[in-house]
Amino acid sequence: MALPISSIAKTVGQLVKNLSSRNRDIITRRFGLKTGKKETLESIGQSYGITRERVRQIEEFTFGQLTKTLGQNNQINDFVEMSRKILAGSSGVMKERDLFRAFSGNEKDSVTNSALVFCLTLNGEFYRFNENNNFTSFWALSEKHAGHFRDSTTALIGAFNENKAVLSMENFSGMAKENKITDFEGRFSEEYLRAILSVSKDISRNIFGEVGLAVWPEIRPRGVKDKAYLVLKKAKEPRHFGEIAKLINSTNFSDRKANIQTVHNELIKDGRFVLIGRGLYALSEWGYKPGTVKDVLIDILKESAKPLAKAELVAKIMNARRVKENTILLNLQDSKVFKKGGDGTYTLKKV
Structure with a gap:
């Protein structure tokens, strides 16, 4: 019979209840097991009058104690296996908030989600990547999965820098295939690409769903x-x-x-x-060039190897400007700039 997700907090509470009161309090506060909010080594150390390093040592020692009994706790293992299946369905990597939502139905900090983090950390097989300038916090099935994921993201960033263009999701998928972007198991999947888009701070989607580098104004307009x-x-x-x-x-x-x-x-x-x-x-x-109608006429005649008829000039201007034909003809009447030949064609007047 499947365990209700909400029972994970109670299960974790039962696991830590036999610890000494100080060790239990430190672990509870470090993981936010009662409040859903983690506390820092510093704040816990201050409340006990001990250093951050001493708090870390106590945490490490306590985890060692708990690990010895973990194999006998079927309920904890059930929650861990549920999480493993969720991560496997996302090609082995998942943004932490997305994992929370998939597990508990709530992406925000909560006692249930704190208990999940505690279980996965205690298990030791999973890897949590702490948020930095390039990635949001994410979980992976292992540290090797996380390393491969970062390498995949770096390769895609390089491909975007080479292509220098935003892509539709379909074309983004095509570019990933061309660059042999696969998950840790060597499989190409849309789930893996979605995980990259969810976790990476360097690759993002714009309001139209197009993909590119986050620093590009087409992705994040400033x-x-x-x-x-x-x-x-x-x-x-x-x-x-x-x-x-x-x-x-x-x-x-x-x-x-x-x-x-x-x-x-x-x-x-x-x-x-x-x-x-x-x-x-x-x-x-x-292909539009700046300047007045007269400027465009001058550029057209400069680039032409032969004099041009009025109709040709009008057609070329109409491709470059949305103006009335009379405006073009009025500009051609400037005898200081344009010279009309006996056959009705135009050239630039030589100075």
Whole structure:
């Protein structure tokens, strides 16, 4: 008969009850077995007037005592095996909060989750990785599983640095296959990739579910200009600055709403955006060049090996700008810049 998850705290309480009162108190407070909140070596040491190192020694000694009786405790072993199955289903690695949720139904600190951490730590086979700048806290079936997991993450970061592009989940999976990213057992799985995305602080998903490096503005946009870039790239075609502001707000990056004028100001200042019509902006990476209609006409004629007819110039400008034909023709009338030949074609006037 399966044990109720909530009974794990009582089971652990029974396990530690025969310890000396001080040792039991230290273990209980270190793991948060009564409150769900762990206490530091320092705070426990201060309450007993002993050093942090002495508290650590007592903890280590007490664990040695408890380990001797662990093999006889079937209930503890049942909870450990439940956790092992959960971790195995996630390719051997799992974010601590996700493990809590899968085990107890609650990802937050609690007496039940503290008891789970105690059991897994006491078992000694599992490995807990403490949170650092690159990973959130996670559990692995073993230290070797954790090491392999970190290596896999490093390899994916390298692949992103080489590709320099955000990817859909499908393409991210494809890139992982190309780079032979497998779990510790040598198997490729989507669960393993999801574990990496959940645990790594360096690889993340943006609001559209695309995957890339967390430092990229397309993944974690910083400020209005990055949000404008992201929504315009997603739109895949030029938009008026007012519509770009609406797209930012409807995407719900945050509770703070983007101001239309602020958006317009950022579009003007940022070289990633090109004004191609009245209030209409495109991305420079789409091939649009900055400048007035006259500037674009000059660039087209400079790059042309032959004079161009009016119709050709109009067609080329229409590909680069959203303007009326009359605007183009008015600019061509500048005789200081453009020269019209007898056949009606145009060249740049030589200075």
